[in-house]
Amino acid sequence: MGTEGMAEDDLAIEHVFGNFHDYYTFNPEAERIRFLSPSLRSSLYHAFHKQKRVYYMDIGCNEGKLTKAVHKALKNPQTLAAPTTETTFSVDNICLLNEKLQKHHQNPEYVTIEDGGTGHRKHFIIHVFIANVFFGVGDGVSKKIAKAKAAGQALERLNSIEAAEIPTSATEIPVTEELAKTTTEEPMELYTIGIDVDPVLIDRAQSLVKNDTTLHFEVADVMLGGQLDEICKNHLENSECFDLISCFSITMWIHLNHGDAGLIAFLNLAASKTKHLLIEPQPWKCYKTAIRRLERLNHKIPASFRQIQIKQNVVQVIESHLNDLFPYKTSLGKTNWSRLVLLYSKEPLNSPPKAK
Ligand SMILES: C[S@@+](CC[C@H](N)C(=O)[O-])C[C@H]1O[C@@H](n2cnc3c(N)ncnc32)[C@H](O)[C@@H]1O
Incomplete structure (x- = not known):
């Protein structure tokens, strides 16, 4: 598109x-x-x-x-209701990531890679690092969206690392x-x-x-x-x-x-x-x-x-x-x-x- x-x-x-x-x-x-x-x-x-x-x-x-x-x-x-595209994000992810990392005394570091795009179509790209390791990327028409998407990727990555460490049925969604x-x-x-x-x-x-x-x-x-x-x-x-x-x-x-x-x-x-x-x-x-x-x-x-x-x-x-x-x-x-x-x-x- x-x-x-x-x-x-x-x-x-x-x-x-x-x-x-x-x-x-x-x-x-x-x-x-x-x-x-x-x-x-x-x-x-x-x-x-x-x-x-x-x-x-x-x-x-x-x-x-x-x-x-x-x-x-x-x-x-x-x-x-499963999302039908890969463009899902929620600004809650930013807080969720902060909360998760606080437990480990870490903070996410957001780095803006592209700032503003061209013409009147705004475009931002943001990377998120945890302890200097790349954890996710997000893009969008505002910094907030790009940051939320990057935080979402980082959360997914952290969750999959945790799931690999602790074998549970955590993927089951409570009914x-x-x-x-x-x-x-x-x-x-x-x-x-x-x-x-x-x-x-x-x-x-x-x-x-x-x-x-x-x-x-x-x-x-x-x-x-x-x-x-x-x-x-x-x-x-x-x-x-x-x-x-x-x-x-x-x-x-x-x-x-x-x-x-x-x-x-x-x-x-x-x-x-x-x-x-x-x-x-x-x-x-x-x-x-x-x-x-x-x-x-x-x-x-x-x-x-x-x-x-x-x-x-x-x-x-x-x-x-x-x-x-x-x-x-x-x-x-x-x-x-x-x-x-x-x-x-x-x-x-x-x-x-x-x-x-
Ligand atoms: C901002 S978009 C919202 C799209 C969608 N409802 C959503 O929220 O995800 C507004 C949509 O309303 C359509 N629209 C505007 N005036 C309309 C009209 N008079 N009759 C039918 N559709 C109209 C536009 O073409 C546009 O796709």
């Missing part, structure tokens, strides 16, 4: 619609999939599994990596009580569709799922009148609406391009088509970064970006609007980028999501 061959204008366009062509190198799906905890998946499984077929739609699916990971995690609640209850259940018949405005991204997404007839990707603009209705008509059999819709990191792009009214219309539309809505709205600071990026690229700031009135309190506005549309809400946590992940439901889930 990369941006070679792309014109400057194409790159700028990514900063207008959010259709980044290297999104998962700086926002890996593993970081968000962790919010589908075993107990949440178990609750969703029990809510859905009696249905003949369960329908999930991901709006703004980009190149489909997160959609595919969610599909896999929902379909088989007993399997832990939680809720999860244990579902391990004898059949996988659900899950039918997933991911939609995105960008045909290049959808092309890539389709190539991820060549032989899987339960996972589909389509080009669609959710804001174009009737496109979502058309998708429902074409894909939902014997069902009025989706069981689950996810909107990961898309609200800001809808808001910037379609204004305050467009944002509210989008929430109404998504809510009208689903029983449960999983949403990760971008806070105001992301809007400021998006506008600054366009200014840095000397790209014209679209008029709609300047016209929005819902600003600092955008997440609260989204939350309070969705509170009116769904009787139940569960906060699933915050991403490494401090974005809330929320689940809104029209029907209660048995456990553990709690009614508001």
Whole structure:
């Protein structure tokens, strides 16, 4: 994946619609999939599994990596959601590595090999050394990402050294009580569709799922009148609406391009088509970064970006609007980028999501 061959204008366009062509190198799906905890998946499984077929739609699916990971995690609640790429990292790795080394009175030493990349595509490479021995490398669009990836490699290496020294069954992942209850259940018949405005991204997404007839990707603009209705008509059999819709990191792009009214219309539309809505709205600071990026690229700031009135309190506005549309809400946590992940439901889930 990369941006070679792309014109400057194409790159700028990514900063207008959010259709980044290297999104998962700086926002890996593993970081968000962790919010589908075993107990949440178990609750969703029990809510859905009696249905003949369960329908999930991901709006703004980009190149489909997160959609595919969610599909896999929902379909088989007993399997832990394994990341689907090698680009996984968590900033927690930095602390975990410090903690592990403190026990041995050591500190990791991070050395920056590449600092900043070229043009407006930032790129950093960091190596980590322990007692002057190379233990890992990480790269990414920020130093923090590169450091987190390097720390992750070092942790893996330390763990494998420890495992070789102490033969145990340490690789076994403990099964939680809720999860244990579902391990004898059949996988659900899950039918997933991911939609995105960008045909290049959808092309890539389709190539991820060549032989899987339960996972589909389509080009669609959710804001174009009737496109979502058309998708429902074409894909939902014997069902009025989706069981689950996810909107990961898309609200800001809808808001910037379609204004305050467009944002509210989008929430109404998504809510009208689903029983449960999983949403990760971008806070105001992301809007400021998006506008600054366009200014840095000397790209014209679209008029709609300047016209929005819902600003600092955008997440609260989204939350309070969705509170009116769904009787139940569960906060699933915050991403490494401090974005809330929320689940809104029209029907209660048995456990553990709690009614508001
Ligand atoms: C920042 S990316 C998030 C990708 C993915 N949801 C994730 O979080 O991993 C936002 C995606 O929304 C898509 N998008 C923006 N406006 C859209 C619209 N009106 N209809 C459908 N997709 C849209 C963009 O093309 C882009 O791929």
